Amino acid sequence: MQKGVSLYEVQHLLGHESFQTTQRYAHLQPDAHKAVLGAWQRLDSPLVIAA
Structure with a gap:
């Protein structure tokens, strides 16, 4: 994550x-x-957080 990887990518990894x-x-x-x-x-994409 320190290098800009999203939490979603970390989740899958x-x-x-x-x-x-x-x-x-x-x-x-x-x-x-x-x-x-x-x-x-x-x-350059809108952040959408699922509830």
């Missing part, structure tokens, strides 16, 4: 069935949310 599982561990990485948002903005 780690084999998490649920995005919430990946999010649960994302807080362990400093500035994880900023990195994800920055990477998403570079994709």
